[in-house]
Amino acid sequence: MNTKKSGRVFCITFLLLFGGGFLLCLFMPKAEYLYSERRMPAPAPELSADAVKSGRFMEDFDDFAVDAFPFRENFRKIKSYTAGKIFGRRDNNGIYAADGYISAMEYPMNEDSLEHAADRFRYVCEKYLTDKNKVYLSVIPDKNCFLAEESGHLSMDYAEFEQQMAAKLDFAEYIPVSDLLELDDYYKTDPHWRQEKIMDVAKRLAQAMGTELSQDYKSYTLKPDFYGAYYGQAALPLAPDSIQYMTTEATDSCTVYDGQNQKEIPVYDLEKAAGRDPYEMFLSGSLSLITINNPAAAGKKLVIFRDSFGSSIAPLLISGYSQITLVDIRYIHPDFLEKFIDFGDSDVLFLYSTLVLNNSDTIR
Amino acid sequence: MLFSSITFLYYFLPLTVFLYFIAPRRLKNSVLLFAGMVFYGWGEPKYIWLLACSIVSGYVSGLLVEKYREKRAGKIFCSISIAVSLSFLLYFKYVDFFLANFSAVTGMKLSLLRPALPVGISFYTFQLISYTVDVYRGAGAQRNMVRLAVYISLFPQLVAGPIVRYHDIEGQLKDREHSWHGAAEGIRRFVTGLAKKVLLADQLGELCSAYTVSAEKSVLFCWLYALAFALQIYFDFSGYSDMAVGLCRVFGFHLPENFHYPLISASITEFWRRWHISLGRWFRDYVYIPLGGNRKGRGRQMLNILVVWVLTGFWHGAAWNFILWGLLFAILLAAEKFWLLNKLEKSRVLSRVYTLFFVLLSFVIFSAENAGQALYNLGGLFGAGGIPFVSDEAVYSLQSFGIVLLAGITGATPTVRILAEKLSERPAGGRIIRGFEPFVFAALVIVITAYLVDGSFQPFLYFRF
Numbered sequence: 001m002n003t004k005k006s007g008r009v010f011c012i013t014f015l016l017l018f019g020g021g022f023l024l025c026l027f028m029p030k031a032e033y034l035y036s037e038r039r040m041p042a043p044a045p046e047l048s049a050d051a052v053k054s055g056r057f058m059e060d061f062d063d064f065a066v067d068a069f070p071f072r073e074n075f076r077k078i079k080s081y082t083a084g085k086i087f088g089r090r091d092n093n094g095i096y097a098a099d100g101y102i103s104a105m106e107y108p109m110n111e112d113s114l115e116h117a118a119d120r121f122r123y124v125c126e127k128y129l130t131d132k133n134k135v136y137l138s139v140i141p142d143k144n145c146f147l148a149e150e151s152g153h154l155s156m157d158y159a160e161f162e163q164q165m166a167a168k169l170d171f172a173e174y175i176p177v178s179d180l181l182e183l184d185d186y187y188k189t190d191p192h193w194r195q196e197k198i199m200d201v202a203k204r205l206a207q208a209m210g211t212e213l214s215q216d217y218k219s220y221t222l223k224p225d226f227y228g229a230y231y232g233q234a235a236l237p238l239a240p241d242s243i244q245y246m247t248t249e250a251t252d253s254c255t256v257y258d259g260q261n262q263k264e265i266p267v268y269d270l271e272k273a274a275g276r277d278p279y280e281m282f283l284s285g286s287l288s289l290i291t292i293n294n295p296a297a298a299g300k301k302l303v304i305f306r307d308s309f310g311s312s313i314a315p316l317l318i319s320g321y322s323q324i325t326l327v328d329i330r331y332i333h334p335d336f337l338e339k340f341i342d343f344g345d346s347d348v349l350f351l352y353s354t355l356v357l358n359n360s361d362t363i364r
Numbered sequence: 365m366l367f368s369s370i371t372f373l374y375y376f377l378p379l380t381v382f383l384y385f386i387a388p389r390r391l392k393n394s395v396l397l398f399a400g401m402v403f404y405g406w407g408e409p410k411y412i413w414l415l416a417c418s419i420v421s422g423y424v425s426g427l428l429v430e431k432y433r434e435k436r437a438g439k440i441f442c443s444i445s446i447a448v449s450l451s452f453l454l455y456f457k458y459v460d461f462f463l464a465n466f467s468a469v470t471g472m473k474l475s476l477l478r479p480a481l482p483v484g485i486s487f488y489t490f491q492l493i494s495y496t497v498d499v500y501r502g503a504g505a506q507r508n509m510v511r512l513a514v515y516i517s518l519f520p521q522l523v524a525g526p527i528v529r530y531h532d533i534e535g536q537l538k539d540r541e542h543s544w545h546g547a548a549e550g551i552r553r554f555v556t557g558l559a560k561k562v563l564l565a566d567q568l569g570e571l572c573s574a575y576t577v578s579a580e581k582s583v584l585f586c587w588l589y590a591l592a593f594a595l596q597i598y599f600d601f602s603g604y605s606d607m608a609v610g611l612c613r614v615f616g617f618h619l620p621e622n623f624h625y626p627l628i629s630a631s632i633t634e635f636w637r638r639w640h641i642s643l644g645r646w647f648r649d650y651v652y653i654p655l656g657g658n659r660k661g662r663g664r665q666m667l668n669i670l671v672v673w674v675l676t677g678f679w680h681g682a683a684w685n686f687i688l689w690g691l692l693f694a695i696l697l698a699a700e701k702f703w704l705l706n707k708l709e710k711s712r713v714l715s716r717v718y719t720l721f722f723v724l725l726s727f728v729i730f731s732a733e734n735a736g737q738a739l740y741n742l743g744g745l746f747g748a749g750g751i752p753f754v755s756d757e758a759v760y761s762l763q764s765f766g767i768v769l770l771a772g773i774t775g776a777t778p779t780v781r782i783l784a785e786k787l788s789e790r791p792a793g794g795r796i797i798r799g800f801e802p803f804v805f806a807a808l809v810i811v812i813t814a815y816l817v818d819g820s821f822q823p824f825l826y827f828r829f
Contacts, residue, residue, distance in 0.1 A: 006798040007548035013802040014551050017809055022378035025370075058365075058406045065370040069817050078814035087567065087771070090764035093818075108579065108757075154760050235818075 024070040034067065036076075036232030038276055041067035076235040084236075090153060095234045098151030101188045102230040102238060106144050107154035109161055110358050117360035118168035121350050124305065124334045125171065132345040136209055137172040139165050140309050140353040142191060146183040161354055172350065175208040177201045187241045190228020191355060192279055195312040196244040202316035209347050211300055211320035214248040222270075226278045243278055250294050250319035259289030259340055260331070267292070267315050282311040288331035289340055290314075292324045301346040305329060307356040330362040365406040367607045368561050370816050376403065380519075384615060385542075393514045393537070396615065400517035404484070407523075411482035414452060419513045421448055422492045426512065429496055430505035442500040446493050453489045456481055461682035484523030486679060488516050490646055495530040497650055503531050511537040520611035524604045526622040526642035529649070533617065540616035550613030555805045555812075557606025560599040562812045564772050568596035571765045572731070574757065581751050585758035586744035590724040592765070593731045595772040598627060601640070620645075627723065627776040630715040631708050632696040635723060643679070647672050662702070669701070670694045684735040692726055 034041050045051065045060030052058070069075065083089040090096060094105050125135060139162045148155035158178060166174035185197040193201075196219055206213045225240035251267045258265045265284045273281035283290055286308060292315075301323045304310050307330070314326055325341055356363070365372050380399045387395045405412045425445030432438035460476045467474045495515065499505045506512040515537055521528060575581075575589035605622035612619045626638035636644050652672045658665045670691075677690020700708070708715035725742065732738035744751060762769075774780065787793035 004545060006801070007543070007545035010548035010551060010802045010805075011544050013806055014809075017806055018374065018378045019382075021374040021813075025374050053409055055407075055409050058371075058409070062369060062371050065375065066817060066819060069370055069374075069813075072817055075810075075814040075817040078811060079818040082811050082814065086767075087563075088764075088767040089567075090760065152760075152763065154756060 021070075025065065025068070028070045030068045031072070033276070034072070034232075035276065036073055036227070036235070038229065038232060044068075073235070077237065080235040092234065095230060096151070096153055097234060097236050097238065098147055098153070099183070100238065101143065101147055101183065101186070102228075102234045102236065103143050103147055104191070104230060104233070105148065105153055106142055106355060106358055107148075107156055109156045109164075111164070113358050113360040114161075114164055114168065117352070117357045117363055118165065120329065120334070120360075120363045121169055121305065122171075124329070124337075125348070127334065128337065128341075128343045129348060130343075133343055134209070134347045135169075135172040136175055136205075136347065136349045137166065137169045138175040138177055138205060138349065138351050139357065140193070140351065141178045141181060142353055142355045143183060143186040145178065145354070146181070146186075156354070156358070158354065161358075165357065169350065173208070175205055177204055180204060187226065187228050187279075189231035189234075189238060189241050190226070190279060191230065191353075192228070192309060192312065194241075194244065195246055195282065195316070198313055199246070199316060202313055205313075205349070205351075206317060206320045209302070209349065213317065214250060214319035217246045217248055219244055219246055222273050222278070222281075224274055224278065228279070229277070243273060243281065245281070246316060248316075248319050250296055251315050253296055254292050254294045254318050256283065257291045257293070258284060258287055259291060260287045265290075267318075279308070279312075283314060283326065285311065286328065286331065287326075288328050290326040292318050292326070294318050294322055294324075297322045301325075301344065303327060303341060303343060303346045303348045305348070305350045305352075307352050309353045310351050313351070329364050330356075333364045365403050367604070368558060368566075368812075368816060370813070371406070373813070373816070376406075381614065392615075393510050396518060397510055397513050400514070400519040400522055403519035404517065404522055408483050411480075414482055414485070415488065415517060418449065418452065418488060418492055419509075419516050421445065422495055422516065423506070423509050423512050425496050426499045426505035427507070429499045433500060433502075438500060442496055445496040449489045449492045449496075453485055455479065456485055458678075458682045487525045487527055488522060490527050490643075491516055491530070493650065494527070494646065498530045503534065506530075506534070506537070508538075518612065518617070520615075521608040521619060524601070524608070525640075526605055526608060526619055527646050528619055528642070529646070532620060536617050542616045546616065547614045550610040550615075552801075552805060553610030553613060554607050555610075555808055557603040557608075557610060558812050559808050560603030560606060560775070562815045564768065564775060565596050565598075565600035565603055566815070567765070567768045568592045568599065568772060571761055571768070572596060574761055578755075578757050580755040580757045581744055581749075582753060582755035582758045583745065583747050583751060584754045585761065586728075586741065586751075587724075588758060588761055588765075588769075589741075590728050590745060591769065592772075594627070594724050594727045595769070595776060597727060597730070598623075598776060599772065625776065625778050627720065628716065628778070629719050629723075630712055631700055631705060631719055632693060632722060633700050633705060635719055636693070636697070643676070647676055651675060665701075666698055669698050673697065680730070683733075685729050685732045685738040688735060688738065689726055689729045692722070692729065696722055 030044075031041055033039075042060065042063035044064050045057050047057060050056075051060075080092050083092045084097075091105055096103060096105060121137075129135065141158050141161075144153070144155055145158045147153075162174075162176065162178065180200045181193070181198075186193050199217065203213055222243045222245070226243045227240050231238065231240070245268050247268075254267065256265050256267055257263075267283065269281050269284050272278065272284060277285065279285070297319065300321050302317065302321045303325045304314060305327050306314075307328065310326055310328075314324055318324055323346075325346070327337065327341070365376060367373075376399075380395070384392055384395045384399075401412060401415075404415055422445070425441055425448075428441040429438050429445065432441060456479050460478060463474045463476055466472070495506075495512070506515070515528070515530060515533060516522075518528075571592040572589060575585055575592075578585065602623035609619045609621070620642055622640060622642050624638040624641065626635050629635035629638055652668055655668045655671060656664055657668060673690040673694035674687055675690070676693070677686040677688070680686045680689070708718065725745070728741045728745065729738040732741055740749075743749060747753070784797065788797050
């Protein structure tokens with residue numbers, strides 16, 4: 001091929017590439033929802049003189065163009081592959097894969113964040129609790145605790161993390177659970193723990209709080225493949241998880257009230273299991289206030305201040321309590337709680353993952 | 365608008381190229397002018413008037429300066445034109461610097477005006493000055509306003525150079541050749557620049573960000589940062605220049621080169637002959653030589669060097685660390701000119717180590733938010749403040765960015781170019797390169813697109829200057 005001809009071939013290749021890309025951008029149908037990223041795409045910008053003058057149209061168009069780009073998901077996979085395999089990057093935007101698991105690096109330990117969380121927990125206790133309430137704290141390590149250091153990623157000192165939280169909340173009895181957990185107790189593609197693997201954790205908590213749980217569990221496996229929150233972020237070709245859930249007589253007979261939306265909800269919402277975030281099947285996901293009443297048990301009540309990890313363990317604890325109230329003070333300010341909760345002589349458990357404690361600015 | 369954006373690559377560029385090549389020859393400049401205004405207005409709609417005013421002011425000044433060139437009025441019009449151009453720059457870029465320092469010195473609490481810096485103002489102001497001065501020195505004023513507007517607002521080089529001197533491009537504004545070969549050359553150059561920016565500079569930027577937010581500074585981390593930032597700014601800026609030169613080539617323009625492997629230089633003098641060449645030439649032609657250059661004795665030459673490098677530093681940003689940066693180069697360049705250069709010539713290895721050492725230090729000063737942080741970061745390189753030699757984050761960054769750094773170091777030398785040239789000299793090698801080249805570059809575009817779609821873009825560093 002002579003220089004003249006090769007120049008022509010080169011130009012035509014790029015005419016097809018950019019010209020074809022332009023036509024696809026214009027005419028290819030746009031995704032209504034970005035499933036792997038669990039979000040709506042940026043909408044097409046509205047054209048108006050004001051929007052152009054202020055620059056809003058251009059900013060919105062840039063966002064739209066990226067989100068609506070043809071074959072977006074495949075391009076994200078190419079990026080992830082190139083970053084890992086060609087450039088040898090240990091993580092892709094903070095997400096890494098090791099031993100078939102995907103995780104987001106959580107580093108370093110943010111002492112200010114721990115202090116903030118402890119302050120807010122202390123505030124709740126001082127405002128609402130009396131000597132009648134026993135207070136407990138348990139810290140759930142995220143899966144980096146079992147994955148990061150071994151795979152050569154940055155890892156916090158989890159023992160130090162727990163020690164610091166326990167020391168900051170010295171009025172609470174600390175219940176350690178990290179010794180009961182290991183890597184396969186977590187989903188491979190999601191940050192959360194697997195409900196069927198944490199019965200020993202539930203028993204430890206119950207025992208420390210002076211109650212006993214039913215031993216009679218039935219396990220169910222959901223058919224749909226579960227692609228967790230990290231799956232879409234990683235854009236790596238990994239096998240999906242499956243979700244199992246556990247029932248007891250207590251979970252079958254209890255009633256669950258969603259205080260945020262003021263309606264009854266199921267313990268396990270199978271519709272949500274088939275939805276965009278299947279982990280939301282456990283007590284319907286992120287809700288600020290949930291009350292579980294167990295008519296089969298008498299007496300003991302528990303209030304759990306919790307994050308999303310609490311959604312899957314609370315059903316395992318209900319057999320030991322007549323009532324469990326779950327409060328997420330990321331979504332409701334503690335000052336409003338007196339309207340909804342009578343703390344009475346309930347036990348109070350602060351059950352939080354290291355992920356939330358280390359990024360606690362959302363805790364009110 | 366950024367070159368490294370989906371909007372530019374898949375909307376603006378195909379449309380502009382299409383309109384440009386279907387337009388009759390007499391309308392091609394109008395297409396470029398319109399594209400330039402859309403390109404600029406996309407990011408800076410509120411400052412498009414400023415660009416338009418600058419163009420009109422340059423056009424009128426050019427005609428007046430030409431008309432009265434032989435008279436005193438010519439000098440006055442030229443001075444007024446330069447003053448008008450500089451006054452925009454002074455207001456938007458430097459007014460708060462002067463107010464803040466005036467307040468600090470006098471104790472008066474003056475409110476800052478906080479004007480938003482119009483993108484590219486430092487570049488197009490210098491082009492306007494170049495035009496007016498060239499006309500004053502004898503070049504013909506541009507009577508066609510569209511041509512002058514294209515010179516100022518040619519979108520590939522509008523916001524970050526290279527700074528094109530008017531007489532270098534005057535003929536091409538009127539008439540230029542278009543060819544498949546030239547366009548192919550331009551596309552190659554454009555994609556190379558895009559890859560430098562997206563695949564190297566932006567990834568190195570992630571390492572720099574990791575250092576900046578880290579609470580675990582260590583000597584190793586400080587040096588990694590110094591190296592990563594020097595490579596980042598090199599690939600960011602030279603990548604932009606490659607894209608500008610390449611795109612202009614597609615439209616038939618030949619722009620001057622702006623970088624020539626500066627990080628392999630054996631002296632600071634050589635470094636500045638290879639780094640941001642168009643800025644160095646501008647300061648030489650429009651400041652250093654008019655001040656007397658080296659024609660008025662050693663003392664005056666020293667002073668001229670000092671003035672030029674303080675101004676060069678100040679051009680890069682309205683902060684003391686940029687002035688410090690310029691001063692450092694003034695001292696090094698003066699030392700080389702009067703004493704050191706002969707000694708450096710004795711060892712190519714040591715001279716390169718010396719150059720790289722001071723270049724890295726200079727960019728640590730350059731990258732700081734202020735002079736205090738510059739000194740803190742410099743101290744970190746030598747363990748000041750009792751920081752440890754290594755930290756977990758430094759080791760992790762080295763492991764995670766090792767290949768990117770290696771690719772950066774290799775790419776900063778002419779190794780790949782020399783290998784490709786040697787291969788193409790052989791008949792079979794030439795055929796292989798020509799056969800595979802389109803696919804290799806297309807694959808590169810796909811990977812770059814993947815990085816852009818994933819949203820890991822970073823704005824060009826030189827947009828803030």
